[in-house]
Amino acid sequence: MTETGIKQERILGHNKRINILGIQIDKLNQKETIALVEKYVLNKEPLHLIGVNADKINSSRKNPRLKQIVNSCGIINADGASVVLASKFLKQNLPERVAGIDLMMALVELSEKKQYSVYLLGAKKCVVEKTAKELLKRYPRLNIVGVEDGYFKEEDWPRVSEKVKHANPDFVFVGITSPIKEYLVEFLQNDGNRSVFMGVGGSFDVISGEIPRAPQWMQKTNLEWLFRVLQEPKRLFGRYFKGNSKFIGSVIREKFSNKLEKVK
Structure with a gap:
């Protein structure tokens, strides 16, 4: 476990977690997640808050470094309907999908209310700047202490780190491609x-x-993924259809291999 992971364990305490295909996931709903996140803020403890979907689990299984980082995060949410359904199939029921954008907006709302500071990092310069403006329209008292695009190289990471340290934000929202x-x-x-x-x-x-979000009825019926595929078919078709098929097959194999182990 990394030093970061060890620090996060101190506040993490005893999160109830399940294991799906080697990836740990917290049994937390959005309200519980927000309450736990605020403890990190109040104690000024570092936290990597991550959401996993089928694609992230598939990627982590092929990438040991990514898997180690994911499993060492202080809070790991299920950000995918397929992950929640898989948990039920494996009889390890997760309470709900915690959608990343909904959780982000809830934390932004909390930040305005409690005057926690926010740093926006990632995407194109025009996009991240428009995001900051839009957030300030919705939350006029929001304290945004930094806005930076994600177009930098690994050798620039120390510079980025110094800027974040200087701003000392409570929250850093990162819009950069995984991993x-x-x-x-x-x-x-x-x-x-x-x-x-x-x-x-x-x-x-x-x-x-820049891009629309699925209508409410699609969000509520767990069809937001389909809306995204229709918006960007070339980029997302393989991720969702091929990726979800691979994930489902792996979950089925895990369930029956566990049954065989119990029989033995």
Whole structure:
């Protein structure tokens, strides 16, 4: 476990977790997640808050470094309907899907209310700047202490780290492609940054208005993934259809291999 992971365990305490295909996932709903996250903020303890879906689990199984980072995170949410369904199939019921963008917005709302500071890191310069403006429209008292695009190289990470340290935010929302996002957060925490870091995927694009979000009925019926595929079929078709099929097959094999182990 990394030094960052050890620090996170101190506050993590005894989160109830399940294991799906070697990936740990917390049995937390959104409300419980927010309450736990705030403990990290109040204690100024570093936290890597991560959401896993079928694609992240598939990627982690092929990438030992990513798997180690994911499993060492202080809070690991199920950010995918397929993961929640898999938990029920394996009789390890997760309470609900904790959608990344919904959790981010809830934490932003909390930040305005409690005057916690926020740093936006990632996406194109125009997108992250529009995201900051849109958030301030919705939450006028929000304390945004840093806005930076994600177009930098690994050799620039120490510079980025120094900027984050200087701003000393309570929350850093990171809109960078995985697994670079996870590697960057690990670096920033190991470099002494004590913020709550949350990867937010394409949330900046949605908040800024660059791409639309699925209508409410699709969100409520767990069809948001389909809306995303229809928006970007070339990029997302393989991830969702091939990736989910692979994930489902692996879950089925795990269930029956566990049954065989019990028989033995």
